[in-house]
Amino acid sequence: MRNLLIFTLVLSSVLSCAQDKRAIKGETEFQIELNADFKDASKSPLKDKDRKNFDGLDFFKFDSSYVVTAKLTRTPESKWFNMKTTTSRVSKERVFGILNFKLKGESYQLEIYQGQDLMNKEGFEDYLFLPFLDQTNGLESYGGGRYLDASIPEGSTMEIDFNKAYNPYCAYNDKYSCPIVPRKNYLKTRVEAGVKAFDKN
Known part of the structure; x- marks a missing residue:
């Protein structure tokens, strides 16, 4: 029972992380690459406050x-x-x-x-x-x-x-x-x- 509980907690944590790591938006290769760069703190021109909730540019x-x-x-x-x-x-x-x-x-x-x-x-x-x-x-x-x-x-x-x-x-x-x-x-x-x-x- 204890092992089942631990497994459930681990699975829940993994699924939660997977949901947080959302797929990069975009309909074309150009759009996907641009959105990926904007999400990447080392490349993005966005201010920190704008990048925090960034989920994709509007095309x-x-x-x-x-x-x-x-x-x-x-x-x-x-x-x-x-x-x-x-x-x-x-x-x-x-x-x-x-x-x-x-x-x-x-x-x-x-x-x-x-x-x-x-x-x-x-x-x-x-x-x-x-x-x-x-x-x-x-x-x-x-x-x-x-x-x-x-x-x-x-x-x-x-x-x-x-x-x-x-x-x-x-x-x-x-x-x-x-x-x-x-x-x-x-x-x-x-x-x-x-x-x-x-x-x-």
Whole structure:
């Protein structure tokens, strides 16, 4: 009887721990990985109080129509400039190229950037930065716009997956310094894909 009681208590404890260790939320690999990083104290941009009850970011539903192929026109003669950030820091960037693409039948254009510091950092030599604004900003999505990561392609086309659009870290914590999206990269349409605005309450 005593052994049965001990077994019951141990089983109850194990089940309780299993319930506390909830599965990472997400419908796509990108969403699951992002939520896992946000739960990880060593990687998360969240403030401790926000991470304590964090159970996943809010995303627009995955929509394949927001995965587009863009024509890349490279701009090898572009000059380095100081991209403003949310703090006094500036980010040394250049326009790597111009992306032209169609989204839901309409034509759009975005500048894609290369960072001077990152291109000299191991593992980021081919990294490109694609920040954008759209008509969901300040409503469903973060008011300051969102970012996409990319790599230098071999040819003259690039895939843009707006379902992987994420918020700058300063959307979660004002200790971060985030590049401000240039007005040239404003899309006059609603991009209902990627991460939504973060509710800090």
